[in-house]
Amino acid sequence: MTALVLKIATRSSRLALWQAEYTKSLIEVALDDVSVEIVHIKTGGDKNQTDALRLFGGIGVFTREVQTSVLKGETDIAVHSLKDLPTQPTKGLTLAGIPDRAPTADALLLPEGRTISSIDEVPQGARIGTGSPRRQAQLLNARPDLQMLEIRGNVDTRIRKLDDGEYDAIVLAEAGLRRLNLDDRISLLMSPPLLFTAVGQGALGWECRSDDERTVEILRQLTNPAVAASVEAERSLLAELRAGCHAPLGVETVVAEASLTLTAVLLSADGKNKLMATSSGETSNPSSVGVGVANSLLADGGEELVATV
Numbered sequence: 001m002t003a004l005v006l007k008i009a010t011r012s013s014r015l016a017l018w019q020a021e022y023t024k025s026l027i028e029v030a031l032d033d034v035s036v037e038i039v040h041i042k043t044g045g046d047k048n049q050t051d052a053l054r055l056f057g058g059i060g061v062f063t064r065e066v067q068t069s070v071l072k073g074e075t076d077i078a079v080h081s082l083k084d085l086p087t088q089p090t091k092g093l094t095l096a097g098i099p100d101r102a103p104t105a106d107a108l109l110l111p112e113g114r115t116i117s118s119i120d121e122v123p124q125g126a127r128i129g130t131g132s133p134r135r136q137a138q139l140l141n142a143r144p145d146l147q148m149l150e151i152r153g154n155v156d157t158r159i160r161k162l163d164d165g166e167y168d169a170i171v172l173a174e175a176g177l178r179r180l181n182l183d184d185r186i187s188l189l190m191s192p193p194l195l196f197t198a199v200g201q202g203a204l205g206w207e208c209r210s211d212d213e214r215t216v217e218i219l220r221q222l223t224n225p226a227v228a229a230s231v232e233a234e235r236s237l238l239a240e241l242r243a244g245c246h247a248p249l250g251v252e253t254v255v256a257e258a259s260l261t262l263t264a265v266l267l268s269a270d271g272k273n274k275l276m277a278t279s280s281g282e283t284s285n286p287s288s289v290g291v292g293v294a295n296s297l298l299a300d301g302g303e304e305l306v307a308t309v
């Protein structure tokens with residue numbers, strides 16, 4: 001007999017469903033008196049597939065409806081890609097759990113999955129499909145000749161648009177491709193110093209109602225403390241910069257025993273200006289590391305770069 005049934009709220013994209021199923025199995029394996037049901041929720045970000053993301057709703061467009069379902073008590077746990085979860089806390093909800101993180105790199109995809117060993121092998125003037133200012137700015141910094149074009153839709157839709165010839169290449173998170181068994185489509189993995197990752201990329205965040213002590217405790221138990229510390233440092237950096245999710249900001253976090261090092265790059269949208277800052281501290285106080293990096297970026301003129309977005 002199972003004593004407790006927990007309901008997970010999730011978007012219905014293939015990636016979101018994978019993340020919900022993964023969460024369900026972690027909970028059910030760890031706790032044999034708990035069973036988990038998955039509830040599909042449609043979000044504003046899923047309904048509007050035409051406009052560039054940063055032009056509508058922006059903050060929380062993929063997370064709001066999922067959170068509302070938990071707040072109303074229709075469901076108990078919201079599973080998010082942490083990259084898409086705004087840093088501003090939602091009243092009544094707690095980010096109670098963060099499990100193991102998938103690889104954080106970005107991947108370049110070429111037609112037919114042809115592999116290359118350097119960004120230099122991408123043809124001159126190639127049309128790159130990515131709506132992410134972070135990916136656009138860093139790629140332009142390395143290759144000013146490339147053309148950056150907006151792209152929308154879930155992972156499968158984007159790959160279809162590449163294969164239909166709308167783009168010469170697209171950029172997607174390695175994490176999402178691996179989760180969907182699409183890693184054979186990766187033509188080039190891109191990591192620092194070429195491409196610093198997004199805050200929270202590759203990590204999942206679990207929210208529940210702040211007063212739901214039993215669920216808070218379950219999610220806390222399944223948390224990876226090193227990942228939680230890394231993500232907290234990255235999210236405090238983002239919050240302190242007040243840059244939102246659409247700033248050309250990239251990060252790299254390294255945890256070694258009790259020490260955490262966060263490096264960040266902040267660029268102009270055209271990739272011509274690039275600031276970099278690093279700070280280290282104790283894993284027990286990750287937010288101070290994030291704030292330290294934010295302050296050095298701001299002291300070096302980062303405010304202007306954030307304001308141009």
Ligand SMILES: NCc1[nH]cc(CCC(=O)O)c1CC(=O)O
Binds near residue numbers: 171173201204
């Ligand atoms: N913004 C969409 C989004 N949110 C999370 C992922 C991938 C999984 C992750 O980074 O955790 C993606 C797709 C992508 O950027 O390719």
